[in-house]
Every structure is written in C-alpha cells, then in structure tokens.
Amino acid sequence: xxxxxxxxxxxxxxxxxxxxxxxxxxxxxxxxxxxxxxxxxxxxxxxxxxxxxxxxxxxxxxxxxxxxxxxxxxxxxxxxxxxxxxxxxxxxxxxxxxxxxxxxxxxxxxxxxxxxxxxxxxxxxxxxxxxxxxxxxxxxxxxxxxxxxxxxxxxxxxxxxxxxxxxxxxxxxxxxxxxxxxxxxxxxxxxxxxxxxxxxxxxxxxxxxxxxxxxxxxxxxxxxxxxxxxxxxxxxxxxxxxxxxxx
Amino acid sequence: xxxxxxxxxxxxxxxxxxxxxxxxxxxxxxxxxxxxxxxxxxxxxxxxxxxxxxxxxxxxxxxxxxxxxxxxxxxxxxxxxxxxxxxxxxxxxxxxxxxxxxxxxxxxxxxxxxxxxxxxxxxxxxxxxxxxxxxxxxxxxxxxxxxxxxxxxxxxxxxxxxxxxxxxxxxxxxxxxxxxxxxxxxxxxxxxxxxxxxxxxxxxxxxxxxxxxxxxxxxxxxxxxxxxxxxxxxxxxxxxxxxxxxx
DNA sequence: AAGTGGTCTAGACCACAGG
DNA sequence: CTGTGGTCTAGACCACTTC
Numbered sequence: 128x129x130x131x132x133x134x135x136x137x138x139x140x141x142x143x144x145x146x147x148x149x150x151x152x153x154x155x156x157x158x159x160x161x162x163x164x165x166x167x168x169x170x171x172x173x174x175x176x177x178x179x180x181x182x183x184x185x186x187x188x189x190x191x192x193x194x195x196x197x198x199x200x201x202x203x204x205x206x207x208x209x210x211x212x213x214x215x216x217x218x219x220x221x222x223x224x225x226x227x228x229x230x231x232x233x234x235x236x237x238x239x240x241x242x243x244x245x246x247x248x249x250x251x252x253x254x255x256x257x258x259x260x261x262x263x264x265x266x267x268x269x270x271x272x273x274x275x276x277x278x279x280x281x282x283x284x285x286x287x288x289x290x291x292x293x294x295x296x297x298x299x300x301x302x303x304x305x306x307x308x309x310x311x312x313x314x315x316x317x318x319x320x321x322x323x324x325x326x327x328x329x330x331x332x333x334x335x336x337x338x339x340x341x342x343x344x345x346x347x348x349x350x351x352x353x354x355x356x357x358x359x360x361x362x363x364x365x366x367x368x369x370x371x372x373x374x
Numbered sequence: 375x376x377x378x379x380x381x382x383x384x385x386x387x388x389x390x391x392x393x394x395x396x397x398x399x400x401x402x403x404x405x406x407x408x409x410x411x412x413x414x415x416x417x418x419x420x421x422x423x424x425x426x427x428x429x430x431x432x433x434x435x436x437x438x439x440x441x442x443x444x445x446x447x448x449x450x451x452x453x454x455x456x457x458x459x460x461x462x463x464x465x466x467x468x469x470x471x472x473x474x475x476x477x478x479x480x481x482x483x484x485x486x487x488x489x490x491x492x493x494x495x496x497x498x499x500x501x502x503x504x505x506x507x508x509x510x511x512x513x514x515x516x517x518x519x520x521x522x523x524x525x526x527x528x529x530x531x532x533x534x535x536x537x538x539x540x541x542x543x544x545x546x547x548x549x550x551x552x553x554x555x556x557x558x559x560x561x562x563x564x565x566x567x568x569x570x571x572x573x574x575x576x577x578x579x580x581x582x583x584x585x586x587x588x589x590x591x592x593x594x595x596x597x598x599x600x601x602x603x604x605x606x607x608x609x610x611x612x613x614x615x616x617x618x619x620x621x
Numbered sequence: 622a623a624g625t626g627g628t629c630t631a632g633a634c635c636a637c638a639g640g
Numbered sequence: 641c642t643g644t645g646g647t648c649t650a651g652a653c654c655a656c657t658t659c
Contacts (some may be wrong), residue, residue, distance in 0.1 A: 135636090136647060173649045178626085188618050194626040195657030312617045318565035318585035318608030333639065336583040336608070338565035361565030361583070368561045382655090383628060409644065420630045425645085441645040444639030628654070635647070 138179035141170050145184060150203045159197040160190060188311075191349060201349065226272060226290065228297075231328075232259040235284050246343065247278060247351045261328055262357075270330040273359040280352040282368065283307070293360035298344050298353055311345040316366060325358045336361035385426035388417050397450045406444040407437065428601060473519060475536065475544075477544035478575075479506040482531050492592065494525060496600045506576055509604075517577040520606040527599040530554070545591050545600055554599065558592040563613060572605045583608035 145160075154160055160181070161169070167177035181198060184190045192198045220244040235254045238244040249255060256279040260272035277297060279286060288300045298309050317339050326333035337358050392407075401407055407417070407428070414424035428445060431437045439445050482501045485491040496502060503526040508518035524544060526533060535547045545556050564586050573580035584605050591600040 138647080173651090175650090176648060179647080188616070192626060193657085194655065195624080197625060247589060259632090288472070313613045316563050316585070316613040317611065318583040318606070320583050320608070334569050336565040338563070338585070359565070361567075364564070366563040385628080411644090420632090422628060422631090426628080439645060441636065442643080444644060515638080622658085623657105625657075626655090628652100630652075631650100633647100633649075636645090638642105638644075640641080 135217055137172060137182065141172065141177070141180035142183035144170075146181060146187075146189060149184075149189060154200050156200050156202060158200055160200065191310075191347065195345060199290075199349065225265050226262050228262050228275070229271075230258050230289050232261050233257075238278065240331065243278065243354065244318050247280075249356055253281055254284070255279060255281055256286065258289070261286050270363075271328065273357045273358040274325045274328050274365060275355055277356075278354040280350075284351065297355065301344075301353065307346045308347055309352075310347050313343040314347065315341040317341075318361070321358065321360065329358075329360050331360045331362070338364055338366065341367065375578070384419060385423050386430065387567050388419065388424070388427035389430035391417075392427060393434075393436060396431075396436065396447055401447050401449050403449060407447065408454070409444065414566055419524040472510050473511050475507050475509050476518075477507050478506050478535050480504075485525065490525065490601065494527075494601055500528050501531065502526060502528055503533065505536070517610075518575065519610060520604045521572045522602055522604040524603075530599065544602065548600065554593055555595060556591050556599075560590040560592070562588045564588075565608070566603065568607065576605075576607050578607045578609070585611055585613065587613065 130207070149155060160166065163174055163181065164180075165175050167174045170180075171178060181190065185192060189202060190198050190200050198350075199256045201339075234257050236257065237251070237253065238247065238249045238255055243249075245327070247255070256277075258277040258279070260275045260277065261372065262273050262275060263269060263271045279297075281300070283301050283305055286297075286300060286304060288295075288304065298312075301307050302309060319337055319339055320334045321329070321331055321337040323333040326335070338361055340355075340359070342353075342355045342357075343351055344355075346352050395401060407413065409420055410424050410428065413428075414421045417424060417427075428437065428439065431440060436449060436451075437445050437447050481504050483499070483504065484500065485494065485496045485502055485504075485517060490496075494502070503524075505522075505524040505526070507522045507524065509520050509522060510516065510518045526544075526548070530548050530552055533544075533547060533551060535551070536544075544560075549556060550555050566584055566586055567581045568576070568584040570580040572583070572584070585608055587602075587604045587606070589600075589602045589604075590598055590600075593599050
C-alpha cells in the first residue's frame with residue numbers, strides 16, 4: 128500500500144505516529160480517539176493539519192469520523208499490498224444492468240439464524256425485511272444465474288423498486304430512497320454443496336459445486352444494514368477482479 | 375453514477391458544477407483546468423473550499439493534480455467507486471504468515487495445456503518452471519489447506535527460497551530475487567468439483583465442492599510472469615475482502 | 622446545553638515543474 | 641525565474657449527537 132514511510136509533511140508524520148499508537152494498543156478498536164482540538168494541542172499543530180492526519184487514517188480505513196460523536200477506531204491494520212480495484216463496480220453495474228432480480232418471497236420477521244443475526248447486529252424483537260430472489264439474464268426462459276437471500280435493516284423494510292425489473296443494486300435503491308450512505312462492503316466467497324431448495328430453483332443437481340457470495344453492506348456508523356447471500360451454480364458463474372499496485 | 379446529489383456544502387455544489395462542465399466538454403480530457411486561485415475567484419470562495427471541490431473530483435478519478443503543472447482532466451465519468459482495503463484468506467486458523475508452502479514436484483518444461491499457455495503468452499519451446507505444492511497451517515500433521523499449481527516465466531526458473539518454509543508470497547520472492555516488479559494481479563474465483571488427485575492430497579472426497587482461485591501476475595511490460603491455480607476444499611476455506619467507498 | 626466533527630475564510634510559505 | 645499545487649496557521653460558524 129502507500130505506506131506512510133515517505134513522510135515529508137507534518138500531517139503524514141502525525142498520521143504515522145497515530146497509527147503506531149493505535150497498533151500499540153493506546154486506542155483499542157471500537158473506542159474513540161481524543162477530539163481533534165485536543166489532539167491538535169497534543170501535537171502542537173493547527174486543527175487543519177490534525178484533520179489532514181486523521182484523514183489519512185480514514186482513507187486507510189483505520190478510523191471513521193462522525194460529527195457529534197467522534198473518531199472511532201475500526202481496525203488496527205490495512206494489510207493490503209494491492210489496491211484500487213479496476214472496474215470493480217463497472218462489472219457489478221454491468222452484471223446488475225444486464226440481469227434482473229425477481230422476488231419470490233417477501234417477509235418481515237425476526238432473523239432466526241443466530242449466526243446471521245450476530246453478523247448483522249440484529250437484536251431480539253427486531254423485524255428485518257427478508258427477501259428470497261432469483262437473478263436471471265435477460266431471457267426469462269433461461270435458468271436463473273443465482274439465488275439470493277436478502278436481509279435488510281428494519282429502517283428500510285418499506286423498500287420499493289424491487290418489482291420484477293430491478294436492474295440496479297439493492298444497496299443503491301436504499302441509498303436513493305432513504306438517503307442512507309454505504310461506505311463499506313465486506314465480501315466473502317466460498318464453495319459449498321448446492322442446497323436442495325436452491326438446486327431446484329436453479330435447475331442443477333443438489334450437492335453439486337456452488338459458489339456462495341456473501342456481501343455485507345456497512346453505513347457511516349459502522350452498522351450493517353444489508354446482507355446478501357447469493358448461491359451460484361459453479362458451472363455458470365465466475366468471479367473476476369483486477370488489482371493494481373498503488374504507486 | 376457517483377451521484378453527488380446530497381450537496382448541502384459549498385464544495386460539493388462546486389464539484390458537481392465542475393463535473394457537469396467537464397462532461398459538457400468545457401474542459402476536454404488531457405487538458406488543464408484553470409489554476410485553483412483563478413477558479414476560487416470565479417466561484418467566489420476561498421482557495422481551501424476550491425481545493426476541497428477539486429479534491430472530490432480527484433477522489434472520483436476525474437482529474438489529477440500535480441504541483442508545478444496543474445489539474446489535468448483524466449476522464450469524464452467515474453471509473454471505480456469502491457477500493458479494496460483488505461484481502462485476506464480465512465480458514466479455520468488464520469492465514470496471515472502462519473501457513474507454509476511445500477513443493478511436491480518441480481519441473482521445467484513446456485506448458486501442455488493450450489488454454490493456460492495462451493493465458494500466459496507462452497510460446498512453443500519456452501520452458502516454464504512448474505510447481506506442484508500444498509499449503510499447510512503451522513501444524514504439519516493437519517491436512518493441507520489447499521493444493522497450488524504454479525507456472526513461472528522461464529526468466530525466473532532458477533527461483534529459490536521455496537525450500538519448505540516459504541512463508542511469503544511467491545511473487546514477492548520473484549520481486550526480491552530478480553528485481554522484477556508486479557504491477558497488476560488478475561484474480562478469478564470459481565466453484566467446481568474437487569478433482570481426484572487434489573482430493574487425495576487434501577483428504578476430502580473427490581467431487582466435493584472446491585473453491586478454485588486463479589491469480590495471474592503481470593509485470594510493468596504487461597507480461598504475465600506467474601500463474602497460480604489454487605484448489606481449496608470448500609469446507610476449509612473462505613475468501614474475504616473489504617471494500618471502502620472513497621468519497 | 623455542551624461537545625463533536627464538517628465547513629469555510631484569508632491569509633502565508635514551500636516544493637516542484639516549466640521556460 | 642514564474643506559476644502551479646502542497647502544506648499550514650488561527651481563527652470562525654454550522655450541523656449533528658448526546659445528555
């Protein structure tokens with residue numbers, strides 16, 4: 128990554144120092160950094176310079192800021208060697224633009240699976256919007272590309288625009304209809320045996336290889352607001368990405 | 375997309391205006407925007423606010439700035455919205471530096487598979503270093519995490535440092551020993567049935583779900599110099615990534 | 622009401638690239 | 641050398657969250 132080694136500027140030096148202190152345990156994950164004004168006094172710089180330094184950590188994903196709250200430590204490391212995903216969203220856009228989501232079932236209820244509930248930070252009694260969908264390429268006669276199970280935060284359970292022709296990512300519908308802002312996506316890919324139900328919907332044998340893509344969408348407050356679990360027949364889907372080294 | 379729609383602030387409004395003007399052809403690609411000082415007069419704001427506005431366009435990849443030169447228009451539409459901050463390999467234990475590669479077989483020969491040869495740009499007669507490996511978590515008694523087939527460009531077929539305890543990525547060994555520089559990685563993930571040979575090495579049933587990760591490493595001259603094809607038991611491995619929005 | 626980060630001003634000096 | 645963007649100061653007010 129753009130290691131903070133070339134620190135000719137004040138704010139870069141301070142960013143490096145703060146990062147070291149965070150990694151040294153001075154500010155544990157999920158706690159707040161001191162206010163900008165206090166830090167600027169500590170380091171003997173103006174608030175502007177202090178903000179630039181913290182801005183570096185924000186860009187690295189180490190901390191997040193929120194007006195009225197403070198600067199929260201998210202993680203202690205950014206172990207990435209390569210950065211900058213080329214055409215990542217373009218791919219996604221193409222993908223969603225040329226396919227359409229069809230909702231098979233829509234319900235508003237508690238999340239039964241305790242693992243998923245924990246992952247979403249759902250508390251007992253919260254009613255989340257849950258959708259069962261299949262995604263098809265243009266031709267509705269062809270077998271679907273994948274099955275997708277969606278979990279949406281109660282605040283967005285009135286989400287509309289899903290009626291058959293949703294050609295845009297669900298997270299962008301949320302952003303548009305509720306003014307929510309997604310700042311982070313966590314993606315997990317794994318291979319597993321195709322479950323019986325999905326096998327039936329997708330027209331492949333139960334137990335055949337399936338690529339499962341889980342995407343967790345996080346807002347500015349570091350809250351999970353959407354989880355999508357997509358199951359693809361291994362024979363029909365490949366996940367491609369290109370990474371470039373950050374100069 | 376990259377809608378700058380929530381523009382309550384001055385600099386966001388100005389960024390939107392500038393973007394519209396760029397898209398309208400007022401500032402063609404590869405030309406310079408007026409200097410910050412001039413723009414700040416035009417818009418009637420301080421240079422700081424003007425810089426923030428231009429900073430938005432920089433973060434969107436629309437323009438780039440260079441001291442002593444100016445602000446150059448790169449493109450008229452945004453390319454990428456998310457950038458990757460973390461790419462880690464999750465298995466039951468943590469992958470970080472706690473796994474080691476073991477070479478089962480090493481040969482220098484032509485590439486038989488025409489698809490792979492084409493992918494690597496290998497010409498007939500070229501002898502590539504080909505390695506069959508397994509990767510294990512610390513404990514050598516446990517079953518391996520994955521099987522990896524490596525193809526390395528003839529220029530690097532004398533590659534060393536693979537003797538049993540290679541705890542670093544192979545591409546970084548190449549960079550170190552030959553001064554080569556990797557600038558791009560193309561990654562493909564797919565699910566398939568576990569082949570018989572790999573099944574035996576990994577201790578799982580043939581035909582069970584496998585996650586196949588192919589990584590193609592490209593140098594500065596846009597030449598493929600390494601290809602790694604890793605086959606993981608679906609039950610033992612998960613591929614995780616985190617993306618952050620850049621603005 | 623108090624305190625946080627978000628925005629903004631009007632200056633200043635510096636590092637860098639070009640002629 | 642001139643002019644560019646890069647950094648920095650010392651103030652100010654605002655929007656927001658929490659109590």
